[in-house]
Amino acid sequence: MAPTDEPRAPESAAPARPIAEMQARLAALVEEAVAQALAEGDLPPLEERPEFRVEIPNDRSHGDFATNAALALARPARQNPRAIAQAIVRWLKVEPPIAEVSVAGPGFINFRLVPSWLNPVVTAARRPDWGSSAVGGGRRILVEFVSANPTGPLNLVNARSAAYGDALCRVLAAAGYHVEREYYVNDAGNQFQRFADAVRVRYMQAVEGRADVELPEGAYPGEYIIGYVQAAVEALGGRGAVAALPEEERVERLARWAVERIIAEAQDVLARYRVRFDRWMRESELRERGVADAVFRRLVASGHTYVQDGAVWLRTTAFGDDKDRVLRRADGTYTYIVPDIAYHADKLERCDIALDILGQDHHGYVPRLRAALAALGYDTSRLEVLINQMVHLVRGGERVRMSKRRGEFVTMEEFLGEVDIDAARWFFAARALDSTMEFDLDLANLRTNENPVYYVQYAHARIASLLERAAEAGAWPVEAGAGGAEAAPYGYEEPAERALLWEIARFPEEVAQAAELRAPHRLAVYARELAAAYHTFYTDCRVLGAEPPVQAARLLLSDATRHTLARCLDLLGVSAPERM
RNA sequence: GCGCCCGUAGCUCAGGCGGACAGAGCAGCUGCCUUCUAAGCAGCGGGCCGCAGGUUCGAAUCCUGCCGGGCGCGCCA
Structure with missing residues (x-):
């Protein structure tokens, strides 16, 4: 060359x-x-x-x-x-x-x-698509996250998954992937039946006033179901109308109503959390479309199944699983894995990469899923799984006790009532997913320098304010050729300027890396470093009132920083305030 | 017992597909506001990178074995 x-x-x-x-x-x-x-x-x-x-x-x-x-x-x-x-x-x-x-x-x-090599970055960083790249090559990636069972409200771990998954999707899109976001709604099968069992008992207890009935073994223990049952009774025409229904129909309708209500609430709270999905895929719909039956037949046709004790098994051990799995019970019903396989097979037909974010309590299930997909002939490297670890909530310096077994947990709704959404999203998006984390409510709520969210947002607001002042003085926007990179009468030779320019220049690489490593939390680290570089610059280099070319160049540099911070915060799902 | 994840500064966490003295924030200590937002800046102190081996010119990073914590190991999902 x-x-x-x-x-x-x-x-x-x-x-x-x-x-x-x-x-x-x-x-x-x-x-x-x-x-x-x-x-x-x-x-x-x-x-x-x-x-x-x-x-x-x-x-x-x-x-x-x-x-x-x-x-x-x-x-x-x-x-x-x-x-x-x-x-x-x-x-x-x-x-x-x-x-x-x-x-x-x-x-x-x-x-x-030579120091000037980075000067063009100021121009590049002010373009709308700054930070975007084509490293994803337009590959279609289908990200499934949250996907909580519709048997109760979303909880803290779901909030983590939502924040991280959403940030990941934004980052992937910026890096040139074609992204689709899905939420899988497990609204059918045994899962629903067990929920209905709890509804049946809660109805008897709370509405009929029967003190003698207790929840059967394995039913959902949460007290919250009572509230749904009562609301369902109202919605279905009141106590009299509901009481008149035959029991099976009554339970079915109450439970169905409750599930729909729970789904609607999940949609609401996620929307408020600024997390959107392209599709809410329901298991019931997959079953109705016969997708589960079709995949079951494909598995049988693959020759990897056998019958034992009246059940149909899949030889997943042939594909690395540690034991074989039942697909269809002797009574003819499918185990949960069949619709799940069907769903994943369906996803693989619709994308290049299917990425699941699963709770750690489901990680043991990945090998059998991969095995089944391999049996169907799919390249299982197209299935990527990220494991979402637990969240310990800390309030007043102590861990909030939660017990899934007893149905005690902090709902996402309650959580968002206690903490600012930006803080919540930052805290979740800033931590690696695969490591158990602590969420300190008091720290997240602090509006002081102890809280890292505001450090970054403050840098953005500071610049916005600076540009506003400059505009009032007629110095902003800078006229073409008045200074900065284009005309280069001023070369950004102050150490703080060069350091800042360098930080800005890194942004596209940080985005690309975060996408390729499926690690959006890297951008939180980056955002902090960029903000720090700006604060140092701001302290060391006077902008307003400097010599005209210098002032113009520094305004352009500030705006480049502001735009980069805004882009970065947006990728993390955190707002970039104009003033604080 | 088997499998997966985690163990880095007092606290919360980055770094981890091998590279030049191990990083940040907070907390602690010292300075800095007559001028663009001090929610800021500059500096100081603080670490056997859980332990022990191994591979390598070079290991926080890779391998093995331990120790500690979490989770899983159903014809539940």
Whole structure:
């Protein structure tokens, strides 16, 4: 890649992914230098060409970029990595914007670039699609999350799954995936029957006043069902009308009403939480469409089933499960796994990647699901599963006791009554999913610097306020050519400016990484770092009242930061306030 | 017993597909508001990365075995 005199296209002047593009460029130069060194006998012949990377040093005092190429080549070249590094550097074309190349440490090659190389980032970062990329390649990814059984209100773990899943979806979309969000509603089968059993008993207790009946073993224990039963009685025409119904019909109708009510409440609370789904897929619908029957027949046809004790089993052990699983009981009913397999098979027909976020209490179920999908001939690598770990709620410095067994838990509704939605979403989206977390209500409610949410939001509000003041003074928006990157009369050479520019430039890479690793919580770390860089800049560099070109350039830089913060917070599902 | 997840600073957590001295916030201590939001900034102190082996030029990161915590191991879902 020889230097050319070609004029740069406007696109390259404001790259969509400045850091990745520079890394690729440096990697190509290193590749070229290695080839030259080999050709000239400056490096011993290699049996293999190992991969190397151009990365960002942990310690930026080493340079802007570094490559481990010499370390990677040490083994195949059977030579000291430092000597290899020297050889590579001898053949390296040091061209702008490379200012300096050095060999350091065990054999890293460090690159320092001229400060101005990042100036175009200001322009790039103010474009609407800043941070977006095409790393997802338009792959269709179907994300299923929350999917709580409609036998009770959503709880705290559901709130975590909702916040994290929603952030993940936003991040995936920004990274160029085609995203669909689904909520699977398990509104049929045994699950529903057991709920109905509880409804039957609660009706007798609460409406008929029977003190002698108790919940059967295995029925849903929660007291909350009483409330649904009472509401259902009202909705179905009152006590008299309901009492007149034959018992089976009465129980069925009360339970059905309660389930629909629970689903509606889940939809409401999630909407309030700013989490939306593209589809609420019901198990009952899948059954009606005959999807479960069809998949059962496909499994039988696959030859991986057998009959034992009158039940039909799937030989999941042939696909890595630790025991075989019953598909159809001797009484002809399906076990829960059949509609679930059917649902996942259906999803795999509709997407490239099916991603499930499951509670940790369901993780043991993944191997049998994969096994079944493998038996159906699907490439199970297309099913990705993220495990959502538990949440311990801390109030007043103590853990709030919850017992699923006794039906005692904090509902999402109650939770949102106690905490700001931005704080809740931030806390959940900022923690890795697969690790048990503590949610400190008191901390989340603090409107002080102890609360990390406000730190980031404050940076955004601060900039908004600054721009407002600038607008009042007629300095904003900046007129074309008045300063900043385009005209470059001012080059952002203050350390705080350069540090800030660098943080902004990282954003597209952070989004891409968060998407590829299915780890949106990385963006919370990033948001904090970006906000910190701005606060430092704000303290060190006066904006309003600076020399006109400097003021203009700093306003543009501030706006680039504001936009990046807003984009980042949006990906996390947290609002970016204009004032605080 | 078997399987999955977790164990990093006083607290809450990043980092974990091997790389240059292990990070952040909070809490503690010291400074900084006559000027754009101090919900801010600058600095200090604080860690056997659960323990022990192994692989590697190099391990918080990979492998094995322990220890501790969570969850699962149904013809419940």
